[in-house]
Amino acid sequence: MDLDTVRTFVAAADAGQFQEAAAELAVTQQAVSKRIAALERNLGVRLFTRTARGAELTIDGQAFLPHARELLRAAERAGASVRPGRRPLRVDVLTSRSAQSGLMRGFHRAHPDIELDVLMLFDIETAVAAIRSGAIDASFRAVAAPGRPLPEDIESVRVLDEPLQLLTGPAHALAAARSVTLAQLTGHRIWMPGIVPGTEWTAYYDDLVTEFGLTIEATGPNFGSDALLDTIADTPALATFMGEHTRLIWPADHGLRRIPVTDPTPVYPHSLLWHRDNPHPALATLRAHLAATTAGHDAAGTWAPRWVIPR
Amino acid sequence: MDLDTVRTFVAAADAGQFQEAAAELAVTQQAVSKRIAALERNLGVRLFTRTARGAELTIDGQAFLPHARELLRAAERAGASVRPGRRPLRVDVLTSRSAQSGLMRGFHRAHPDIELDVLMLFDIETAVAAIRSGAIDASFRAVAAPGRPLPEDIESVRVLDEPLQLLTGPAHALAAARSVTLAQLTGHRIWMPGIVPGTEWTAYYDDLVTEFGLTIEATGPNFGSDALLDTIADTPALATFMGEHTRLIWPADHGLRRIPVTDPTPVYPHSLLWHRDNPHPALATLRAHLAATTAGHDAAGTWAPRWVIPR
DNA sequence: TATAGGCACAACCGTTGGTTGTGGCCAGGC
DNA sequence: GCCTGGCCACAACCAACGGTTGTGCCTATA
Numbered sequence: 001m002d003l004d005t006v007r008t009f010v011a012a013a014d015a016g017q018f019q020e021a022a023a024e025l026a027v028t029q030q031a032v033s034k035r036i037a038a039l040e041r042n043l044g045v046r047l048f049t050r051t052a053r054g055a056e057l058t059i060d061g062q063a064f065l066p067h068a069r070e071l072l073r074a075a076e077r078a079g080a081s082v083r084p085g086r087r088p089l090r091v092d093v094l095t096s097r098s099a100q101s102g103l104m105r106g107f108h109r110a111h112p113d114i115e116l117d118v119l120m121l122f123d124i125e126t127a128v129a130a131i132r133s134g135a136i137d138a139s140f141r142a143v144a145a146p147g148r149p150l151p152e153d154i155e156s157v158r159v160l161d162e163p164l165q166l167l168t169g170p171a172h173a174l175a176a177a178r179s180v181t182l183a184q185l186t187g188h189r190i191w192m193p194g195i196v197p198g199t200e201w202t203a204y205y206d207d208l209v210t211e212f213g214l215t216i217e218a219t220g221p222n223f224g225s226d227a228l229l230d231t232i233a234d235t236p237a238l239a240t241f242m243g244e245h246t247r248l249i250w251p252a253d254h255g256l257r258r259i260p261v262t263d264p265t266p267v268y269p270h271s272l273l274w275h276r277d278n279p280h281p282a283l284a285t286l287r288a289h290l291a292a293t294t295a296g297h298d299a300a301g302t303w304a305p306r307w308v309i310p311r
Numbered sequence: 312m313d314l315d316t317v318r319t320f321v322a323a324a325d326a327g328q329f330q331e332a333a334a335e336l337a338v339t340q341q342a343v344s345k346r347i348a349a350l351e352r353n354l355g356v357r358l359f360t361r362t363a364r365g366a367e368l369t370i371d372g373q374a375f376l377p378h379a380r381e382l383l384r385a386a387e388r389a390g391a392s393v394r395p396g397r398r399p400l401r402v403d404v405l406t407s408r409s410a411q412s413g414l415m416r417g418f419h420r421a422h423p424d425i426e427l428d429v430l431m432l433f434d435i436e437t438a439v440a441a442i443r444s445g446a447i448d449a450s451f452r453a454v455a456a457p458g459r460p461l462p463e464d465i466e467s468v469r470v471l472d473e474p475l476q477l478l479t480g481p482a483h484a485l486a487a488a489r490s491v492t493l494a495q496l497t498g499h500r501i502w503m504p505g506i507v508p509g510t511e512w513t514a515y516y517d518d519l520v521t522e523f524g525l526t527i528e529a530t531g532p533n534f535g536s537d538a539l540l541d542t543i544a545d546t547p548a549l550a551t552f553m554g555e556h557t558r559l560i561w562p563a564d565h566g567l568r569r570i571p572v573t574d575p576t577p578v579y580p581h582s583l584l585w586h587r588d589n590p591h592p593a594l595a596t597l598r599a600h601l602a603a604t605t606a607g608h609d610a611a612g613t614w615a616p617r618w619v620i621p622r
Numbered sequence: 623t624a625t626a627g628g629c630a631c632a633a634c635c636g637t638t639g640g641t642t643g644t645g646g647c648c649a650g651g652c
Numbered sequence: 653g654c655c656t657g658g659c660c661a662c663a664a665c666c667a668a669c670g671g672t673t674g675t676g677c678c679t680a681t682a
Contacts, residue, residue: 050629052629063399064392078317078375082375338641340661361659362659363650626679629678630676630677637670
């Protein structure tokens with residue numbers, strides 16, 4: 001199936017005759033006839049009934065028409081997604097299941113007319129470079145890297161402090177706890193195989209470890225979220241941290257427990273980064289939306305590294 | 312933009328290299344290279360960065376990828392819509408704003424996995440012929456034509472009695488009424504330019520006219536719903552009938568009034584028609600859904616022609 | 623019955639898109 | 653540091669697709 005052919009089909013359906021569609025498309029009537037015939041041959045059904053004064057859609061043609069229009073719209077959107085200038089707002093998030101994705105979904109609900117492209121870049125280095133080059137418009141990053149302040153031309157605002165919860169299997173010693181303190185976690189094995197050395201994730205958990213004397217293991221290959229959850233569910237001595245808003249998809253019978261952490265509650269400080277001079281109109285809308293919807297969080301009783309972007 | 316090229320792009324992005332994508336698509340590596348180069352030339356952006364051991368997506372490529380996948384899905388759905396056997400369930404409705412569309416939206420919400428194609432055929436003759444030929448699976452029709460019973464192989468069930476309301480402009484004599492009786496409408500001009508002679512609509516209103524002595528005008532060209540509403544809103548002496556569930560889109564300042572009709576309330580008897588031997592699995596689901604959601608309506612105080620499909 | 627409008631078929635031809643052959647580039651191993 | 657293997661790009665060639673012109677047929681309409 002060829003998009004030009006589909007375009008021809010839609011034009012012919014709208015015009016009600018091949019001649020007029022041909023004029024619109026600046027080709028001959030014979031070309032339209034051949035294209036439609038080829039499309040009908042490919043699909044194996046007749047799309048038009050040819051009459052003495054034109055061509056009208058068969059029932060198959062009527063059923064096909066909205067799909068054809070949708071196909072053209074999809075093509076238009078695909079092209080627009082990389083068109084320089086006036087392309088959709090490009091925002092980088094950590095993962096598709098993070099709280100950041102939730103924020104973006106909320107933004108999309110509030111502004112369904114604003115075209116969005118959500119990507120997942122590797123780390124904050126890549127993200128900052130992409131922002132500076134104009135390849136992306138904004139990035140949700142947890143934190144700035146310690147000792148390495150953001151460049152002058154990158155602005156940022158902290159938009160969400162997401163409490164971390166302990167995720168355990170049903171046989172874990174703390175599985176029945178309604179909440180745990182950071183002190184109680186001393187000696188327990190916390191496993192975070194998704195942490196890539198050198199990223200801001202590592203810096204965050206390094207600080208957490210040194211300040212509260214926890215044991216966090218980042219060893220072992222990361223086989224993905226599913227494998228992590230499987231292991232957590234089956235291993236009584238193992239637990240992991242997970243953002244309160246992180247959406248999980250796991251088999252219901254795993255019996256995983258989410259346990260709030262207190263005294264203090266470690267929070268993951270999601271910030272929005274963007275370029276000072278970025279003129280994308282939707283960027284201002286996004287910033288305003290985030291400012292309006294994430295205001296008024298209480299920082300009392302929470303912990304975050306000192307080097308993060310201040311509130 | 313060509314769909315084969317987009318398919319190639321997705322394959323290359325998934326494989327991480329052109330060579331493997333070429334093998335999957337059963338073409339040479341050079342062909343893949345040329346296709347990607349052509350796509351990049353068309354879009355005006357680089358989609359891959361070529362490395363010594365493959366090709367990885369640029370940020371533009373990452374933004375484009377989900378759109379490309381959606382494009383292919385749309386193409387797949389478009390093809391499936393006319394594939395004989397196992398195509399989406401095809402249902403014919405009166406108009407996109409009728410109560411029937413509301414029923415289908417409800418069905419889609421209840422069964423989002425069932426693929427649907429909604430069409431609007433001309434009249435019940437066409438619909439019955441389409442059902443018998445297998446071109447469509449079901450049709451929402453108000454009624455059977457009087458004196459012309461449905462063929463043996465067409466089954467039907469009445470799914471919704473939709474009360475008719477009077478629609479008037481703000482200056483109409485009845486505009487302030489909280490409800491009107493059919494008797495009160497004698498002498499008032501009811502205008503229904505959408506009624507095509509020979510269709511079951513006409514038969515319905517003919518019966519309504521003869522039984523209650525109304526004056527219904529079907530004269531004049533039908534310029535569409537917008538023009539009808541404009542005229543109704545501006546003409547004090549004119550009113551029209553409209554289904555209670557019909558969704559209107561009109562400028563808010565028109566001041567149109569919807570007035571319930573009583574003693575009796577004329578109801579438009581929407582029925583579902585289908586072929587006795589239609590094996591489409593979703594058809595049974597649709598019938599079950601309609602039976603479950605539209606049961607228990609009260610027929611007391613309502614009027615419908617005697618020749619309609621009985622409840 | 624003549625006419626006009628519209629679609630399909632045939633012949634022709636240029637361009638597109640595939641293949642084979644080859645060269646360049648980069649990473650890893652000796 | 654050089655060789656080698658893996659991968660992509662460029663060039664030449666060729667078939668096939670898709671466009672055009674020319675023409676015939678069909679069917680509403682006068």
